Amino acid sequence: MAMDGKELVEKLAKLSQVQSIKDIPQLTHALFPGTHCPLMGAAMAVGGIKDSLIVVVGTDECTYYTKSMTIHSEKFGGIDGRCVSVVLDDHDVTFGSAEKVQEAFKEIIEEYRPQCVFLVTTCVIEIIGDDFDAISEGLSELYGIPVLPVHTEHFKCEDHLPGLERTITVCAEMMKSCDSDNSVNLLGQRMGDFATTELYAMLQKAGVKIGLQLPCGCSVDDIKNAAAAKVNIVVNDIALPLAQKMQEKFGIPYVYFNKFVIPEKIYEAYKNLFGYLELELPGELEGLYQNAREKIEKNKGELEGITYIYGNTPYAVFEMNCFLSSLGMVPQVIQTNRYTEADEPYAKEILQYTDPYVCKAANIAPLQYVYDVLSPYLYLGHEFGNRLRQKGIAIVHSDRASGMLGFEVTGYLLQQLVKSVREAKEYRKELGL
Amino acid sequence: MSLCRYLPVPSDRMGIIWSLLSVKDSIILEYGPAGTTHFSMGFYGTLGVDWQHRLFTTHMNEDDVVMGDVTRLEEAIVELDKSYEPKVIFVVASSISAVIGTDIKGVCNYMQKEVQAKLVAFEQGGFRGDYSIGLTEVYKLLVNNLPCKEQKKRKKVFNIIGASMGSYRAASDVWELQNLIREAFGYELHTCLCHETSVDEIGDIGTAEINLVMRQEGLPAAEVLKNKFDMPFVVSAPYGYAATLTWLEEVGKILGQLPDVKMCARLRLKAQNTASLKMYAMMMGRKKTPQAAVIGEYDLVKGLSAFLRSVGIDVKYKLCSHSLKSIVEPELDIQYISVEKEKIDILKKMQKTLVLADDVSHRLCDSSNVVVRVSAPFIDGAQIATHLPLLGEKGTDFLLETIEAYYQTLA
Numbered sequence: 001m002a003m004d005g006k007e008l009v010e011k012l013a014k015l016s017q018v019q020s021i022k023d024i025p026q027l028t029h030a031l032f033p034g035t036h037c038p039l040m041g042a043a044m045a046v047g048g049i050k051d052s053l054i055v056v057v058g059t060d061e062c063t064y065y066t067k068s069m070t071i072h073s074e075k076f077g078g079i080d081g082r083c084v085s086v087v088l089d090d091h092d093v094t095f096g097s098a099e100k101v102q103e104a105f106k107e108i109i110e111e112y113r114p115q116c117v118f119l120v121t122t123c124v125i126e127i128i129g130d131d132f133d134a135i136s137e138g139l140s141e142l143y144g145i146p147v148l149p150v151h152t153e154h155f156k157c158e159d160h161l162p163g164l165e166r167t168i169t170v171c172a173e174m175m176k177s178c179d180s181d182n183s184v185n186l187l188g189q190r191m192g193d194f195a196t197t198e199l200y201a202m203l204q205k206a207g208v209k210i211g212l213q214l215p216c217g218c219s220v221d222d223i224k225n226a227a228a229a230k231v232n233i234v235v236n237d238i239a240l241p242l243a244q245k246m247q248e249k250f251g252i253p254y255v256y257f258n259k260f261v262i263p264e265k266i267y268e269a270y271k272n273l274f275g276y277l278e279l280e281l282p283g284e285l286e287g288l289y290q291n292a293r294e295k296i297e298k299n300k301g302e303l304e305g306i307t308y309i310y311g312n313t314p315y316a317v318f319e320m321n322c323f324l325s326s327l328g329m330v331p332q333v334i335q336t337n338r339y340t341e342a343d344e345p346y347a348k349e350i351l352q353y354t355d356p357y358v359c360k361a362a363n364i365a366p367l368q369y370v371y372d373v374l375s376p377y378l379y380l381g382h383e384f385g386n387r388l389r390q391k392g393i394a395i396v397h398s399d400r401a402s403g404m405l406g407f408e409v410t411g412y413l414l415q416q417l418v419k420s421v422r423e424a425k426e427y428r429k430e431l432g433l
Numbered sequence: 434m435s436l437c438r439y440l441p442v443p444s445d446r447m448g449i450i451w452s453l454l455s456v457k458d459s460i461i462l463e464y465g466p467a468g469t470t471h472f473s474m475g476f477y478g479t480l481g482v483d484w485q486h487r488l489f490t491t492h493m494n495e496d497d498v499v500m501g502d503v504t505r506l507e508e509a510i511v512e513l514d515k516s517y518e519p520k521v522i523f524v525v526a527s528s529i530s531a532v533i534g535t536d537i538k539g540v541c542n543y544m545q546k547e548v549q550a551k552l553v554a555f556e557q558g559g560f561r562g563d564y565s566i567g568l569t570e571v572y573k574l575l576v577n578n579l580p581c582k583e584q585k586k587r588k589k590v591f592n593i594i595g596a597s598m599g600s601y602r603a604a605s606d607v608w609e610l611q612n613l614i615r616e617a618f619g620y621e622l623h624t625c626l627c628h629e630t631s632v633d634e635i636g637d638i639g640t641a642e643i644n645l646v647m648r649q650e651g652l653p654a655a656e657v658l659k660n661k662f663d664m665p666f667v668v669s670a671p672y673g674y675a676a677t678l679t680w681l682e683e684v685g686k687i688l689g690q691l692p693d694v695k696m697c698a699r700l701r702l703k704a705q706n707t708a709s710l711k712m713y714a715m716m717m718g719r720k721k722t723p724q725a726a727v728i729g730e731y732d733l734v735k736g737l738s739a740f741l742r743s744v745g746i747d748v749k750y751k752l753c754s755h756s757l758k759s760i761v762e763p764e765l766d767i768q769y770i771s772v773e774k775e776k777i778d779i780l781k782k783m784q785k786t787l788v789l790a791d792d793v794s795h796r797l798c799d800s801s802n803v804v805v806r807v808s809a810p811f812i813d814g815a816q817i818a819t820h821l822p823l824l825g826e827k828g829t830d831f832l833l834e835t836i837e838a839y840y841q842t843l844a
Contacts, residue, residue, distance in 0.1 A: 003516040028516075030462060030489040030509040037468020059528045059559045060444040065472040067440050071812050079796055079812065085437045090560040093532055104436035107774065111438075123466055124528050127498065154466035155493045155529060362471070365486060366516075 003028075005369035012333070012357040015347055021158070021339045024358050032365035035337060038152035039066060041163025042120045043083065044190065047075040048215035049171075049223070053114035056085040057101060057132070058122030063087050084108065088124060097130050102139070109143050115220040116146045116174065118167060126153035146174045146220075158337035159362070164190060165238040168214050171223045172245045178228045183211035184277070185229040187254070188239030190216065191314070192403030198288070199233075199257065199405040202270070206279050214239070231276040233257050235405060237316075237338075258316045259401060261323045261410050263292040270406070288407040296327065299414045304328035306421050309374065311335050311381020312361050313398040315413070318346035324417075325353040332374045335361035335381075375433070377424040378417070392433045394424035437773055439793045440810050442755050443599060445557045446525065447473075448564030451598045452571040452627035453523050453555075454482040459632050460489060460519040460550075464506050464537060465527020465558075467492040480598045481816065489513060493529060501533060503540050507547075510540075514548035520632040521579065522550045531558020553578050565650055565731070565755040568597055572626050572654035575635055576661075584639030584662050589620045592641045594658075594666070595651030596628040600730060601791070601809045601816065602823050604628060609822035610645065617681045617692035626654065639664060643687055647824070648732045649760045670824060672736030672832075673743060674704035677825050700826060707833065711745035713840060721843045726750035726783060728790035729808030731760050733823070734767050737789055737807065740829070744836060746787065750779060754791065754808060787839040803839040805832075 013025055039056065043066050046054040056063050063085035070076035070083040086104045088097055101119070108117065119139070121132045136149040148170040152163045168187065184203065186194050194200050194213055203210065212218050212226040232243045232254040243254035253276050257269040267289050274281045307330045310321055317336045325331060326349070334356050339347075350356070364383060371379075371391045379388055380396045388395060396416050401409055453461050454477060463470050470490035477484055491509045496502055506524070513522055526537050541552035553574065557567060572594060591614055596607050611622045623641040624634035639662030646655045646668040655666040665687045671680035678700045681692040691697075723746045727734045731753050738748040753769040770776045780788075780797040788795065788804045792812045795804040806813075807823055822828040 026492075028509075029491065029505060029512045031467055031470075031492055032486075032489050033471045033474055034467025034490045034492055036471050037466065039468065040472060060441045060563070061447055061469060061473070061528070061559055063437060063441050064443060064447070065469075065476060067437075068476060068812075069472075079439065079793065085441065086435065087437050087441045093560060100435055107436040124532055127529060127532050154468040155498050156495050160468070362467070365489070 003366050003369040005371075005373035008366055008370055009357065009373050012359050014355045015334065015358050016351055016355045018339060018347065018358055021337075024336065024339060024360055027335075027359045027363045027370070028366045031363045033362060035158060035360075035362040036160035037154050038157055038160055038163030038166070039120060039122055039154070040069065041160030041165075042118065042150045042152050042167045043069060043163075044160070045164045045167035045215040046082070046118050046120075047073060048213075048217050049116070050219040051115040052118060052220055053082045053084065053108065053112050053116070054118050054120055055101075055104070055108065056083070056120050056122065057097060057125055058085065058088060059124060060087050062122045082112070082114075084112070093124060093128055096128070097125065098135050101135060105139055105143065109145075114145065116148065116223075118148050118150050118170075120150045120152055120167075123153045123155060126151060126156075148173055158360070161238050161338075164215065165241060168239060169241045169245065171214060171226075172242055172249065174220070174223050175226050175246070175250070176224060177250060178225055180230055181209060181211070181228040182230045182277075183209035183228060184273075185212040185214070185226055185232045185252075186210065186216070187212070187214055187232050187234050187243055188236030189213065190236060190238070190402070192216070194405075196403045197405040198408040202282055202285070202406070206274070206277070206282060208277060208279070214242075227252065231255060231273065233273060235259065237340075257405065258319070259314055259405060259409055261315060261320050261413050263289050263296070263407060263410055265319065266292075266407055266410070285407075292407045292410040295411055295414050299418050300327050302418055302421060303414075305330065306378060306417075306424075307332050307374070307376040308378035308380055308396070309333045309335070309367070309370070309376045311364075311379060311383065313380055314402045315398065315409070318343040318350070320413075321356075322346040322349045325350045328353075329417075330354055331356040332376050333357045333359060333370065335359055335363075337361050377428075378420050389427050390431075392424065392428040392431050394420040394427060396420040435772075438777070439773065443564040444559040445561045445564060445567030445570065446527075446555075446559040447476075448567030448597065448599060449555050449557060449571045450488075450525060451477055451480055451482055452568065453525070454484055454487055455598060455627040455630055456521070456523075456575070456635065457629075457631035458519060459521040459523060460487060460513050460517055461523045461525055462506075462509055462513060463488070463490045463525050463527055464503075464530045464535065465490065465493055466529060469527060479811075479815065481604060482598050486517065493527070498529060498533060501535065503535060506535075506537075506540055507544055510544050510552065511547055514550045519550050521553060522548070523553050523555060525555045526558040528559045531556065531560055551578070562758055563755045564597075564599060565759045568595075568648075568650040569653055569759040572651050573657060575626060576638065576654045576657045579632060579635040580638050580658075580661070581636050584637055586642065587623070587640045588642070589618075590623040590641045591620050592623050592638055592644045593625040593628075594644050594646045594654050595648035596625050597648065597650075598628060599809055600733075601807060601811055602821060604819040605822040606647070606824040606828070608819055609825040609827055610647065613677065613681065613825050614645070614684070616696050618685065618688060618690055620688075626651065643667070643684065645669075645684065648730065652761065670732040670736045672733070672824060672828065673740030674700050674707060674826060674829050675743065676736065676740065677829070678704065703826070703829070707744050710833070710836065710840075711743070713745070715745060721785065722747060723787070723840065723843060724749045724785075725787040725789060726752070726779075727807075728752040728788070728794050729754050731755070731757065731763065731767065733808060735764060737823075737832075738767075740832065741787075741836075744833075746836070749786065752776065752779075785843065787836065803835070803842055805835045
């Protein structure tokens, strides 16, 4: 039982052939495990919004897995917590689910008294065409609380991120105009604690008040008052639509401060942010920038020529691969589920160094056979460490980067890369490679 | 059912998939969005079934949904057949493909000539009922599709039908039944639907002498095998010493062999000893009446309730955790409550009751009750042991310990 790794690789596209996401193929037709679902993304986002309730409208299966995910979550309040559902049966598929949802809402309001409800629809609802925008509006009026529709059909998108994006974007409906308190909102941080980041420390030192932190931890009231901010900081693409909406609605500018690893990009983001805040750029940033540059120079030699396969990390995919390519590292395959105009400059720069294969992410079963053909030193993302070790490959762990923003990201990445390269060399020695 | 605050009853599709994951040398291909497959992995992992290189998804995009294009499914079937060379590919519908009416069976029919693996279609997309219906379907479809035409009878082997990995202690219960039959008759297990079996084992399922059906949902499959291969069967889930003894005697009648004498004597003695508990219960009953609630799958509720009655405990509530549609002539006092709120109200009112149920039910009971986990869902901790049954002799040993503990709370 084996796949032909060579054949798999030959079927892949090269980065130079990619114009849009449609040009990025799946590694195989049959996937395992496949991408996460936008429903899961929506649940992740609601988890960070205190006093709100998620109501999943879907099949037994969709609702079962979503509830299971929240059962041991403190954020959700455990089994009795903020995740409930309306389960569809064949009758609802034929005659519509509105009545059942309205019925369930009476119980929801009585028992949970939520300040806000995210009414999350799943694939089947979108197919049968129940109008949940209208249903939500009706329920909002009836009960006097925001009932916000979030559509999470997976057949229209690639992975779970649109679920997060739509959940936080719909929050704009709750925001109201208010006087500025010169604070900044942090938009798009999915995991980790903002308070542990370098960016947070810089803002604290500059005396900047932190407003809304969506979706990593806020209350419904924080969302309602989010328009008091002077600037929005967007730390992930999932928050771009919300930031754009807030700019249109309230005139709040935003700074794109993704989890960059290129020091110049980080410095630029800091400069933009402090510019919008009309504050002097903290002097120590220059030191941090120089320090990041020094680390690059110090470690470059050890990383040069090191081959790797890119899986899934908290970093910005193409910016990060561009950075690694500039260090002389060799991406053999880049797995990604999105490719936008913003990625193009990075892709062009990568192509100056090398032309890696590209394919969609979250399909690790057939990847095993690709490793045998390409024999990379490193795998960046989630995989089974022991299995990779037997092939002479070391994993570059990156989960801790979720709680980082700023120059610290560059330092952490370099540190992890060097550690993993040394491990990979050991593994390869063990295998006689 | 309107609002679901906790976990809904797993669907027919979920029951089918966790059963098929127990069939080695096969692959399950889901025709649906990838997210469902990914989301399900954690759940199947907790049930102790292995999905590595066994569970795949095609994913579906808008074109597939709007245009009904099945190219993606065709290509995935060919690819899996070539890459993994499975003996069988089970092609399982999703809620989406079921709603849009994809003809999975038709696709399998015309794709069969393109591949070496046998293609078996499961068109249940989660809308035909709960997992109890799914189990009935999966056992039936397996015995209709996989067994070879010719079956040469083998001596001293038996099959089990009705194991479900979604049940609490399923692997342990199978282990116990195996041990009991081995000790009583010297027979060995040939195949078990569906626990740690394989395509080949199901292929010659008809070679065994007898089928032991441990849950009602296995009955239609047992009838298929009786008609196809003239295989006798016994339907029983033996809870309690006396029930275990009766079950062994019934099996013995069909096999034409008496169960091991020493074993019978041991079980008889244990059954007699439990009678003292009944007396104890009667004595206690003058002050506080021992009472129980049993919540779980139909055969468990039926079997455990009968056992509890035999030791002097009044079973006040017998609640089935799934619909009774697959159960032939269910006992009238075993109820399936589809409205969650009604079930919650019952559980919240319970006082000083022995509650044999699942983890969610337990959380809803107050601390005056004695709770014992006997059914799914199990959310507190993991299920690791495969030697701690609820069925049979060893299962009864365990249950008696909990009953003793319960009696102490009534003193």
